[in-house]
Amino acid sequence: MKARPYHHGDLRAALLTLAEDTLRARGPAELSLRELAREAGVSPAAPSRHFKTKQALLDALAIEGFQRLTSAMDASLDRVGESFGARLTAVARTYLGFAAANGALLELMYGRKHDPDASTELITAMHRLKDLATDLIADGQRRGEVRPGPLDLMSLPLFVALQGLTQLATSGGFPADQIEAGVDETIAFILRGYAPS
Amino acid sequence: MKARPYHHGDLRAALLTLAEDTLRARGPAELSLRELAREAGVSPAAPSRHFKTKQALLDALAIEGFQRLTSAMDASLDRVGESFGARLTAVARTYLGFAAANGALLELMYGRKHDPDASTELITAMHRLKDLATDLIADGQRRGEVRPGPLDLMSLPLFVALQGLTQLATSGGFPADQIEAGVDETIAFILRGYAPS
DNA sequence: CTACATTGTTATCGCTGCCTACATTTGGAG
DNA sequence: CTCCAAATGTAGGCAGCGATAACAATGTAG
Structure with a gap:
């Protein structure tokens, strides 16, 4: 042997x-x-x-997570048309799918966000995700499907909604079936909020 | 001596x-x-x-946090009129104020949420907060200022928004001044979403 | 073949949470 | 008032942890 x-x-x-x-x-x-x-x-x-250190391992895990998440979102955008509603729905569903499947990982990913000495690699990984969402809004504005307004301000509600949905989906404050139904409700809610007056 | x-x-x-x-x-x-x-x-x-155990101490801390938060929100509702917009704004501001001042504590409070053996005391403390928000929506529906719909579904976007805003406010993904401005934007966003068609 | 960088091992340090046995203090029943 | 039990604090010890340093095996470039 x-x-x-x-x-x-x-x-x-x-x-x-x-x-x-x-x-x-x-x-x-x-x-x-x-x-x-x-x-x-x-x-x-x-x-x-x-x-x-142990933190270094967790950071590496988080970076890997961001990479998987952004590429999943990229892929989902490739599979869908150009209308803002369709793109937003795709992004939201992908994000939530990831959140549901990798709750603890996502928590870890965002948990490191406010640490002053997070690795630069981790920070850029997070920015790439942020940019993806911002671009989505900007595109919607170009197509006249999203109210005009400063980009950084306009992208906030989207972040807010995604973050919030994630929290609910992962931390189990609501039963799973309510979440399932609530996602659609919330996406509609967001679209209504972004619609031009 | x-x-x-x-x-x-x-x-x-x-x-x-x-x-x-x-x-x-x-x-x-x-x-x-x-x-x-x-x-x-x-x-x-x-x-x-x-x-x-250490967890017992953290639980006690979390319970105390929920008590402080709910009573702050109750108090803010007492100081404001009956219109849905005013009440939602008051609740949102109070919640976010708490989140900004006690970020780590709030994280702890919600972090214990999905633990199967969280103390019953902790669970009821969380439910009281949830009820407060649900009541707000129900009240708005009675006054005709919120679209009709099943309560559990309708309260979800509010939770989502509060959770999301909190996450952004505490975890520092955005600079503080952007948050400040973004809160108003997001509250307007929520109101728009809840408005009767 | 040899020198060096990489990757693993062994041993040790100080820290932690937790447990058991014992000491002190407090407060209430008689 | 006294005494006893419950509440509260102490002493000591256990195993597990992360981190580090010194040493050994392996791979590789020249």
């Missing part, structure tokens, strides 16, 4: 996958580097080669 | 105040029972008499 090799092969990737699993199952507080090391079959100090 | 008395006097209250301070300053993750005990001038195991 062959002994486990001294080198793991791709410990970094393995740690990230394991971390995401336990994040999903038990939340970020329960995540322990030592436990990840055990599950990966390496020594307790091995992870430190790839993630200097 | 008099030795410190064997009994603290009101350790429970002292722990809660200290805990809220460090919660505000350094977040819930940095909160340590042992450190609280040190600051209170008491042995490391003393807090366990009042809070069996």
